[in-house]
Amino acid sequence: MRLRLQVNGTEREAEAREHESLLTVLRERLGLWGSKNACEQGECGSCSVLMDGDLVCACLVLAGAAEGRDVRTVEDLAAGEHLHPVQRAFVDAGAVQCGFCTPGFIVATAALLRDNPEPSDAEIREALSGNICRCTGYGKILEAVHRSAAQGYTS
Amino acid sequence: MTIAPPKTRLRGVVGESAPRADAPPKVKGEFLYGSDLSREGMLHGATLRSPHAHARIARIDVAAARAMPGVRAVLTSDDLPTREKFGLMRADQPVLATRVVRYVGEPVAIVAADDPEQARLAARAIKVEYEALSAVTDAVAALQADAPKLHDPKDGNVIEDVRVVHGDPDARADVVVEGEYEVAMQDQAALGPEAGLAIPGQDGGVTLHIATQWLHEDLRQIAPCLGLPEEKVRLVLAGVGGAFGAREDVTLQIHVCLLALATKRAVRMTYGREESFYGHVHRHPARMWYRHGATRDGRLVFVRATIVLDGGAYASSTFAVVANAACFGAGPYRVPNALIHAVGAYTNNPPTGAMRGFGAVQSCFGYEAQMDKLAAALGIDPVELRARNALENGDRIITDQPIEGSAPVAEVIRRCAALPLPPRRSSNDPLELPGGAGNLTHGEGVKRGVGFAVGLKNVCYSHAFDDFSTARVRVERDQGGVVARVHTAASEVGQGIVLVCEQIARTELGVQRVIVETPDTTIGSAGSSSASRQTWMTGGAVLAACREVKAELAKRARGRRLEDVDVAELLGTPVERVVTHRHRPTEKRNDTTQNDGHVAFLFAAHRAVVDVDVDTGLVKVVQIATAQDVGKAINPLAVIGQLEGGIAQGLGLAVMEEVQLKDGAVRNASFTDYLLPTMLDMPPVVCDLIEFPHPDAPYGAKGVGEPPTISSTPAIVAAIRAATGRALERVPVRPDDIVFGTSSRSGWRVVAGDDPRGAERVR
Ligand code: FES
Ligand code: FES
DSSP: OEEEEEETTEEEEEEOOTTOBHHHIIIIITOOTTSOOSOSSSSSOTTEEEETTEEEEGGGSBGGGGTTOEEEOGGGTOBTTBOOHHHHHHHHHTOOSSOSSHHHHHHHHHHHHHHOSSOOHHHHHHHTTTOOOSSSTTHHHHHHHHHHHHTTOOO | OOOOOOOOOOSSOTTSOOOOTTHHHHHHTOSOBGGGOOOTTOEEEEEEEOSOSSEEEEEEEOHHHHTSTTEEEEEOGGGOSOOOEEOSSSOOEESSOOSEEOSTTOEEEEEEESSHHHHHHHHHTOEEEEEEOOOOOOHHHHTSTTSOOSSOGGGTTEEEEEEEEESOTTOOOSEEEEEEEEEOOOOOOOSSOOEEEEEEOTTSOEEEEEOOSBHHHHHHHHHHHHTOOGGGEEEEEOBOOOOTTTTSSOSSHHHHHHHHHHHTSOEEEEOOHHHHHHHSOEEOOEEEEEEEEEOTTSOEEEEEEEEEEEEETSOTTHHHHHHHHHHTTTOSBOOSEEEEEEEEEEOSSOOEEOOTTTTHHHHHHHHHHHHHHHHHHHTOOHHHHHHHHBOOTTOBOTTSOBOOSOOOHHHHHHHHHHSOOOOOOOOOOGGGSTTGGGOOOSSTTEEEEEEEEEEEEEESOOTTOOOEEEEEEEEEEETTEEEEEEEEOBOOSSSOHHHHHHHHHHHHHOOSOEEEOOOBTTSOOOOOSOTTOHHHHHHHHHHHHHHHHHHHHHHHTTTSOGGGSOGGGGOSSOEEEEEEEEOOOOOOOOTTOOSOOOSEEEEEEEEEEEEEETTTTEEEEEEEEEEEEOSOOSSHHHHHHHHHHHHHHHHHHHHTOOOOEETTEESOOSTTTSOOOOTTTOOOEEEEEEOOOOTTSGGGOOOOSSHHHHSHHHHHHHHHHHHHOOOOOEESOOHHHHHHOOOOOOSEEOOTTSOGGGOEEOO
16 A cells, blocks of 8 residues: 655655555665664664654554554654754663664653653653663663753753 | 864763763664564564474474465474574574474574464464473473483583682581572563564675674674575664663564565564563572581681582583682672582473672572571671671682772672661551552551661683774764764663763764664674663773874874874874774683682672561562672763663562472462562662773773672662571562561582582472
8 A cells, every 4th residue: 555654854655565664664664773673562762753743652652543644753853963852861871782672762752851841750661661761771761861861852 | 283172071981971972862762672672564574483392393394374464474493494503602502493492492493474463373284293292491400310301311401510629618617507599480571572674685794683692793703504605694773672681682583584584575573471481591590508607707718519400401601600619609798618410401491591790699698698507697787797708909819810900799798788777667558558558557567677788799801811802983974973883783772882882982082972873793792781781891992983083183293192183183094093902811611610710800798778567578678779880980870871781680589589380380470479579579779980090991990880780689688687587598589488487499419619400309
């Protein structure tokens, strides 16, 4: 099927199979490899994207359901070399090891801070509990979220 | 003579918490992992796997699969170029099952097709007729005479058998405690799936971009199975999404190359999560029988143990795992007399191999439970008992090897115990209690417990293995000024070896701009990113290469001090040095394992505080405190990242993570059913890094990756025991174990220290 959607502010078209996920479309059809494929079952958050502003697991969204929608991926955040504050905070806090979980955490953190600019530890833990990281033990990720909040990230 | 420009202070030298150079591309989503690689017109591979734990293959019919749309190749064992087998430490594994399958998930056929879906469907369309054989899925049963034999009948399913005999193992003691313990199968669960892209070359060879822990070891196993000389197989490291031991073994490497060579097209293979559970080796499950004896004033007199490790259907690194379980089986204590008998068995379970702390993790759970039993029997505080028996520099471990360099065991115990405890629980807010948002308790049945554990392990490879790493360091001038390029084959799997190389080169050379190049097989081996060894080995190689480069620069400076010259001026031609670094030799293991088999030892202590709801059996880990002997923290932030990440995996093994097997089949091959710690499960971690430099290591830096997973698990279980009074002789601890005190005996009677081949079934 022919699919039309807005990705990171640009009109995109892709040929996709009926039962393919939005994640497959982004990665394999549009070459946007930033959203990751760790479980493809909605359990790890590594494929987190925004669809019409809502945080979703792209692996759980059927391609067809993305027709005509506005999709924002991790690739939308930095302006060239200039990192988004959440990205900067993850780099500085040492929240990145293998980095496979990182794009998902970045997108989920940006969504969290948009809705709750000064989250408590408990609120961060709750909001990011759908994102699995196997490397860091989460301590530095928690710190990165606080750092980005402190930098007044709002947009 | 030009005047040297004023030197600005270098940023990111050894000892500084510099940010990683690979972090910006990772946060932007630009960093390409194995599963993100693509080539115009590439094909996609898929694998057909055995549904049986043990069966004869009567017939394979690929006709229907070959005829399907988009299918470019279907290969079974009949189509292989050679009969070579592969394997990390013993070549016992066929590339595709030949005549027999030995575990559920064993690869039987592979397919390449235009798209992944077609490849999967075609694999499913291959018809295989099996005749089931009797299977053995209990490792102790596998060692008995009546068990079906998986490989050479002469070896009786024994992969490795290690005895450590130290002092007089029959010594008598005032107080004796014993116990039977079990460690279940844990999955490394690296988030990045197994993935590789193979591109056939003009010369009949192949280039493989692969997420792996050890490029050259892959190469050694791949080339013969392809029937190619090693020069025709080129490996390049793809981005690695975590490893933790799971990428030490070959998974899809040979398959994807075979498909590329057969189709003369680029082929990518990526495992999905379910397949990943079958496709890579797991942590060895263990059954352990321990007996400890001590004097009335709390000095250890003897330790006896029998340890049976389930190696699954193929050997993988079972040899090293068994040796570790045995050598470190008495813990970081002064033990004058010991008998440890550890055996690794072939079974029809999925193969097991390396996982962080391998071997040492299993036995630590046993000996630390024993230390607590002993403390209770003696009426001595458990921390005090450990401190009283702590190894010191010059003491011998049970393999009779003296510990030289640094052995701050008493120090890690004392400093861990001194870290601040978390505040008392102030509210009965369900979010703060076990079960969290599930709102399962208001605090009535919630008990707090504190537990402590200490562990040790070797760093680098042991027992006369020729362990080395090669580094090329090149200093040159380009448009950006002076730049140092560091090239090694060391796999960056997330642990931060890129940082270590960069910080060492910057410090040694005084050059701000350091580029760590992509690892590949055009340079010599760096050995594996395992055994906590890369800082010591590849860090050591980079350090040595830098010093040679510096010597050449000094020569070019003709008597002027390097600090006083503009280095750019000396670089009319670049300076390049390649150095292969080896650690001091170690001895081969003898019959009683009494020799200097190891390079050096790592120590850590963990203290856990838990809240347990005794009514539901749910556990909330409230805090982990740790003190770890790191030698020297090259990058403290990265070291703490290793500690916290390793503790998360130790916590997983303590209370959540288990690959559940039924008749050899994995029953929970997904992240829905295999539970990993999330941010809600991980408590704050308080760390104390203990820096007693080791004289043989670069800057004194020992490895840091494994100790966090070794003693964190027993510390958490000790805390749950303290809270509940339950015996808890198995990990992971399940709610039923807490609520009902379920026991998990193996059903075998084994006298600690005896040969498990003589085990008796308990009726
Ligand atoms: S890949 Fe989508 S949630 Fe794991
Ligand atoms: S950094 Fe590796 S999974 Fe999070």
